Amino acid sequence: MMGDMHRTTSGRAVAGVSLLTVLAATVLVLGAGLAVKLPCATGNWSDGRQYRRLCYSDIVPLYGTEHLTGGRLPYLDPCPADAGTCDEYPVLTMYFMRAAAWTTGRYGGFFAANIVGLSVCGLLIAGLLWSVVGARALYFAAAPTLVIYGFMNWDLLAVALATAGTVAFLRKRDGWSGVLLGLGAAAKFYPGLLVVPFALQRLHEARLAPKGSDERRDALRRAGWLAGGGAGAWLAVNVPFALGSPHTWSTFFRFNADRPVDWDSLWFTACQRLHHDLACSWQAHTVNAASALLFVALAAFVYLVKKRRDPSFARWTFCFPLVALFLLSNKVYSPQYGLWLLPLFALALPSPWVFGAFSLADAAVFVTRFTFFGRLSAANGDPAFAGYHGAPLGAFELATVIRAAVLLVAVGMWAWDRPRPERAVRLERAGPAVTAAVAT
Numbered sequence: 001m002m003g004d005m006h007r008t009t010s011g012r013a014v015a016g017v018s019l020l021t022v023l024a025a026t027v028l029v030l031g032a033g034l035a036v037k038l039p040c041a042t043g044n045w046s047d048g049r050q051y052r053r054l055c056y057s058d059i060v061p062l063y064g065t066e067h068l069t070g071g072r073l074p075y076l077d078p079c080p081a082d083a084g085t086c087d088e089y090p091v092l093t094m095y096f097m098r099a100a101a102w103t104t105g106r107y108g109g110f111f112a113a114n115i116v117g118l119s120v121c122g123l124l125i126a127g128l129l130w131s132v133v134g135a136r137a138l139y140f141a142a143a144p145t146l147v148i149y150g151f152m153n154w155d156l157l158a159v160a161l162a163t164a165g166t167v168a169f170l171r172k173r174d175g176w177s178g179v180l181l182g183l184g185a186a187a188k189f190y191p192g193l194l195v196v197p198f199a200l201q202r203l204h205e206a207r208l209a210p211k212g213s214d215e216r217r218d219a220l221r222r223a224g225w226l227a228g229g230g231a232g233a234w235l236a237v238n239v240p241f242a243l244g245s246p247h248t249w250s251t252f253f254r255f256n257a258d259r260p261v262d263w264d265s266l267w268f269t270a271c272q273r274l275h276h277d278l279a280c281s282w283q284a285h286t287v288n289a290a291s292a293l294l295f296v297a298l299a300a301f302v303y304l305v306k307k308r309r310d311p312s313f314a315r316w317t318f319c320f321p322l323v324a325l326f327l328l329s330n331k332v333y334s335p336q337y338g339l340w341l342l343p344l345f346a347l348a349l350p351s352p353w354v355f356g357a358f359s360l361a362d363a364a365v366f367v368t369r370f371t372f373f374g375r376l377s378a379a380n381g382d383p384a385f386a387g388y389h390g391a392p393l394g395a396f397e398l399a400t401v402i403r404a405a406v407l408l409v410a411v412g413m414w415a416w417d418r419p420r421p422e423r424a425v426r427l428e429r430a431g432p433a434v435t436a437a438v439a440t
Helices: 019-040 059-065 091-102 107-141 144-149 155-170 174-185 190-208 214-244 251-258 266-275 284-309 315-329 335-348 352-379 393-416 432-438
Strands: 005-007 013-015
Touching: 019 107, 019 144, 059 107, 091 107, 091 155, 091 214, 107 144, 107 155, 107 335, 144 335, 144 352, 155 174, 155 190, 155 315, 155 335, 174 190, 174 214, 190 214, 190 315, 251 284, 266 393, 284 315, 284 393, 315 335, 315 393, 335 352, 352 393
Parallel strands: none
Antiparallel strands: 005 013
């Protein structure tokens, strides 16, 4: 209960933290994040404040670029002919934005409505984590990454659904887990990845059970519920739009297929260093294929190393390296994607040193990225940035490489580690099945 003791990875006992403490920390951190973003909330960036004051948030400009100021329904109603690309997010995220826009008619009101919705998501994530890992929920609730990126975009919606799906899985509610992960994949792609390690866990349990036993049949049935629930939920959200307006619905997929390498990705750093050009000339579809092959190869290699090192390891914990390797190998690593990893650090790799190193590196990427954008704007003659001197490109690229190195170390630690009895984590209110699964 609240007074229970938890073990850190170093084996030292840490006093249990109450749910109220975790939620209070979340409120304080989200409040700090709001204070950072608030100067940009009105949409008036004529003085360059988005980079000068580091308050940039996608929430503000996308109110206009996604054409949410009227009554347009994403995917069903076309964007204006001269509007460029819109409806570039998955269905649930677009309708989260649409719901926020219905409450107001101004940039400030849209921003406020999203802050409320995303804050609810943040509190839900913190509470769910506390219910299974107690004090380690602070890996999310008190994370610098949450301050910086909580209100950068709409990722907290997907993180909330992914975390809810993970907790449902750990409590052996596999059908609900699949549904929640499918809904998460309808908001952002990454929750769909979690179906893989979770299904592997159930298949592993089936293999260990006696042939023909009820335990074996139950584990196989749960794997089916998980996969079926995920596919069913994703289809239930997407099929109506795919049938009603197939071309508009597929905008998200076309946009991401054609999207060039992103600033924060290792692909951009490699391309820029090889060609000395900010406009990377590598073909998007070539990078897509290469990144997919690299991701699958790295994920398979890490999984096999772990399996050889510890044949009985909890397969579901593969969720951490799987998501980390997806971020490292993908051509897009948007700044706020670090939020995806916070619950996974708490659940599957509770190393305070690695988590601290990641937090510092992620913050360094944030500062160098946006001050570099200010520097680039000044170099391009934007009067709002006259006389502004931000971080040079080399500093930004160094920060992204350091962050990648930290994540590779984290993946290596997960793969090479073996569980020890003194490092078992005693979970709160989760039951013996969850305790056994998370004791790594």
